[in-house]
Amino acid sequence: MKRFVLFLLLLVCSCNSKKSDYFDSIAENDIKLFPPKPGDWLYSRKEKGQTFEQFSKSKHVIPTKENNIIYLKPIGEFDSLQIRQIELVRQYLEIFFQLETKVQKNASNAIISKEARRIGTEKQEQFLAGFILDSVLKKERPQNGIALMALTEKDLYPKPEWTFVFGLASYRDKIGVSSIYRLQDKSLKGKDFNLCLERLLKICSHEIGHMFGLHHCIDADCVMNGTNSLSETDEHSLRLCSICQRKLNSGFKYDNLKRLKELEKYFKENHLTDGLALMEKDLEEIKK
DSSP: HHHHHHHHHHHHHHHHHHHHHHHHGGGOOOOOOOOOOSSSSSOOOOOOOHHHHEEEHHHHOOSSSSEEEEEEESSSOOOHHHHHHHHHHHHHHHHTSSEEEEOOOOOOGGGGGGEEEOTTTTSEEEEHHHHHIIIHHHHHHHTTTTEEEESSEEEEEEEETTSSSSSEETTTTTTEESEEEEEEOSSTTTTHHHHHHHHHHHHHHHHHHHHOOOOOSSSSSSSTSSSSSHHHHSSSSSSSOOOHHHHHHHHHHOOHHHHHHHHHHHHTTTTTTHHHHHHHHHHHHHHH
8 A cells, every 4th residue: 555655646747747747858958148238128127037936926817718719910911921920920929829729800900090100200100009009909809809919011109209109009908019110120121031031030929929928028038028129139039938938838837849849840940940959958957
């Protein structure tokens, strides 16, 4: 009898250790952040971060049978390459969060009122990001939608005193908007296509990550790091660090290895070499 009880205890311990093996393994690839330099997000912001325990105790959205789809809403006049990027973002988010992701019907720029438009410092038209959240997205989030992200080809600004913003989100309402305008260099051909795509993947997964309860990460190089500029966005990783992955998986309960292999395949097929290298390193650690 004692041997049987001991066997059960060893079996339980073995099962519990296996659950943490994935995160413990990939933690070997977490890279500590360098001390922030002037201009960096953390240089002027003393953020406290968010432990796994704090995340667990917080109120955050968890997919249900009724609410389990991420929606993307294009607003504007997109060319063929931009349309291709939106589809690639859809594919990526579906893998990244392991949730079905759909693109809604494209909306015209005419839905943005004159009061929510201005001409920026570069003579470009800009839309007030808050207007898109409050007057467009709040009304259009589907009943089965767990998150709704608008994508615009016009530049955005958050308030009159700011020159621009890459994106804005209401984490309480699970809605957000991001702009492609500043993400593309010169054109979307060749290397510029992949550069813009990688930036878009980072920004969209970052903002939707916030909607799902993830705070800015200060533990490691991670897609949930805060950024002040496009150059800082480029410096940070596409990858969720092991702690942030543990947080996300705690409520979503997806297969970590399946997600990792799908990300590896996505990066390989779309010639995103940095992302591919990161996924290959994680897979190597798991095999050890």
